[in-house]
Amino acid sequence: MSRLRRMLETHPEPAGSNGDEARQCIEACAECVQTCAICADACLAEANVRELVACIRLNLDCADICHVTGLLMARPSHRDAPALRSQLQACIDICRACADECQRHADMGMEHCAVCADACRACADACARMAGALVP
Amino acid sequence: MSRLRRMLETHPEPAGSNGDEARQCIEACAECVQTCAICADACLAEANVRELVACIRLNLDCADICHVTGLLMARPSHRDAPALRSQLQACIDICRACADECQRHADMGMEHCAVCADACRACADACARMAGALVP
Amino acid sequence: MSRLRRMLETHPEPAGSNGDEARQCIEACAECVQTCAICADACLAEANVRELVACIRLNLDCADICHVTGLLMARPSHRDAPALRSQLQACIDICRACADECQRHADMGMEHCAVCADACRACADACARMAGALVP
Amino acid sequence: MSRLRRMLETHPEPAGSNGDEARQCIEACAECVQTCAICADACLAEANVRELVACIRLNLDCADICHVTGLLMARPSHRDAPALRSQLQACIDICRACADECQRHADMGMEHCAVCADACRACADACARMAGALVP
Numbered sequence: 001m002s003r004l005r006r007m008l009e010t011h012p013e014p015a016g017s018n019g020d021e022a023r024q025c026i027e028a029c030a031e032c033v034q035t036c037a038i039c040a041d042a043c044l045a046e047a048n049v050r051e052l053v054a055c056i057r058l059n060l061d062c063a064d065i066c067h068v069t070g071l072l073m074a075r076p077s078h079r080d081a082p083a084l085r086s087q088l089q090a091c092i093d094i095c096r097a098c099a100d101e102c103q104r105h106a107d108m109g110m111e112h113c114a115v116c117a118d119a120c121r122a123c124a125d126a127c128a129r130m131a132g133a134l135v136p
Numbered sequence: 137m138s139r140l141r142r143m144l145e146t147h148p149e150p151a152g153s154n155g156d157e158a159r160q161c162i163e164a165c166a167e168c169v170q171t172c173a174i175c176a177d178a179c180l181a182e183a184n185v186r187e188l189v190a191c192i193r194l195n196l197d198c199a200d201i202c203h204v205t206g207l208l209m210a211r212p213s214h215r216d217a218p219a220l221r222s223q224l225q226a227c228i229d230i231c232r233a234c235a236d237e238c239q240r241h242a243d244m245g246m247e248h249c250a251v252c253a254d255a256c257r258a259c260a261d262a263c264a265r266m267a268g269a270l271v272p
Numbered sequence: 273m274s275r276l277r278r279m280l281e282t283h284p285e286p287a288g289s290n291g292d293e294a295r296q297c298i299e300a301c302a303e304c305v306q307t308c309a310i311c312a313d314a315c316l317a318e319a320n321v322r323e324l325v326a327c328i329r330l331n332l333d334c335a336d337i338c339h340v341t342g343l344l345m346a347r348p349s350h351r352d353a354p355a356l357r358s359q360l361q362a363c364i365d366i367c368r369a370c371a372d373e374c375q376r377h378a379d380m381g382m383e384h385c386a387v388c389a390d391a392c393r394a395c396a397d398a399c400a401r402m403a404g405a406l407v408p
Numbered sequence: 409m410s411r412l413r414r415m416l417e418t419h420p421e422p423a424g425s426n427g428d429e430a431r432q433c434i435e436a437c438a439e440c441v442q443t444c445a446i447c448a449d450a451c452l453a454e455a456n457v458r459e460l461v462a463c464i465r466l467n468l469d470c471a472d473i474c475h476v477t478g479l480l481m482a483r484p485s486h487r488d489a490p491a492l493r494s495q496l497q498a499c500i501d502i503c504r505a506c507a508d509e510c511q512r513h514a515d516m517g518m519e520h521c522a523v524c525a526d527a528c529r530a531c532a533d534a535c536a537r538m539a540g541a542l543v544p
Contacts (some may be wrong), residue, residue: 139526142520143443170482181421
């Protein structure tokens with residue numbers, strides 16, 4: 001069993017926080033932080049960096065938003081429900097925007113953008129499932 | 137003139153990003169990061185820490201959300217408008233929740249909570265003004 | 273192959289950045305961010321929170337330091353070598369301190385602290401191997 | 409009196425944490441986060457972005473390192489002294505490297521780089537004074 005799963009299962013207030021949606025959301029956010037941070041750095045190192053500026057910019061916002069969304073999910077006690085919902089929505093918004101921009105460059109053969117677009121879509125989906133699992 | 141103002145005024149793409157709302161939003165977020173981080177640490181050092189757990193928790197989320205909101209505001213180029221709106225809403229939500237919880241302890245004489253409640257309210261207001269100034 | 277590995281392998285400037293040490297360091301930092309964030313929240317939810325204050329505090333610093341260390345490792349181009357070395361050292365220092373404190377509570381039956389102590393030790397080791405692999 | 413000063417003065421464990429060095433270090437880190445985040449975005453928006461890639465990269469690392477250094481300074485209780493020293497050193501290292509790179513572009517008329525170089529030097533100085541004020 002992964003350390004993340006063991007942490008969530010031994011948390012003393014698991015109510016609503018140790019389901020598959022929560023764990024997968026935390027995992028998807030962490031992966032998207034990594035792919036977006038690396039994609040921004042890789043785009044900066046490409047010869048055609050001028051064409052990649054929008055991609056770099058969205059990568060930066062996406063990495064930062066995914067990080068804070070993952071932190072909120074990792075702290076299930078005493079949560080503010082409206083703030084969590086808004087934060088998940090911000091994460092869905094930026095992941096979709098970043099995935100679309102990365103995909104444009106992936107379609108022209110930029111491999112790191114292809115992998116990053118996949119991670120962004122997976123993160124948007126995981127956040128959407130998490131938002132759907134929140135008690136209304 | 138502050139360094140922040142000079143940075144925003146010399147940015148090559150100032151459209152909609154160097155107004156008073158943007159600068160005040162960035163300043164309010166930075167201050168709220170500081171007061172929430174210190175308030176969490178101060179609450180942890182109080183003898184009645186058990187009564188302050190909800191305050192500590194909201195402080196942690198508020199500091200992290202204010203930081204990323206300030207970063208998004210500090211990067212005006214190539215922004216994704218829906219993500220920015222959602223992020224500002226998350227910041228308004230958490231600042232209000234954190235202000236309310238801090239105020240409860242301020243009313244019982246906890247001075248750092250009083251200062252932090254003020255900073256949270258100021259940040260919520262600055263983010264609301266910023267959201268109102270965004271082109272629809 | 274994991275997305276992280278594919279990102280590092282398709283980065284256009286892989287020199288010295290796509291080895292096993294780099295990838296394992298990024299992975300260990302990301303895991304330690306998660307376990308420390310959850311451990312802080314879990315400790316705050318325990319009845320004996322007063323005895324866990326030092327653990328919570330070290331968890332907070334450790335999560336934040338691991339995050340920035342992981343970001344530096346995820347951006348291999350144009351790195352400042354002295355800053356990277358100092359940052360890896362800060363990560364080793366805080367992971368060891370956090371592991372020691374968590375272990376004290378693990379020895380008294382606190383399960384989330386046991387898992388977190390393991391993650392902190394693994395992260396300190398991964399950062400030490402990474403520092404050792406840097407060209408002098 | 410600023411909110412930051414009031415927070416530090418009402419913290420219940422002020423020992424060694426509410427001096428001028430600590431407050432100025434927190435303030436300098438927060439300002440450097442802002443100038444580096446804006447400078448990276450401004451450089452990405454310049455027509456000669458290819459010549460600014462190293463500047464953008466150092467700005468990203470500098471903003472992130474300054475943020476975590478400011479957080480550590482904002483949480484004076486139960487600190488790990490070796491980790492704090494290493495983190496201050498990492499901040500000094502990256503601020504100096506970022507200032508040097510920004511200054512190169514400032515010398516060629518890039519105004520945002522000039523302001524950012526000033527903020528980076530001020531932050532390196534504040535961190536060095538703080539490190540000097542730590543009890544050995």
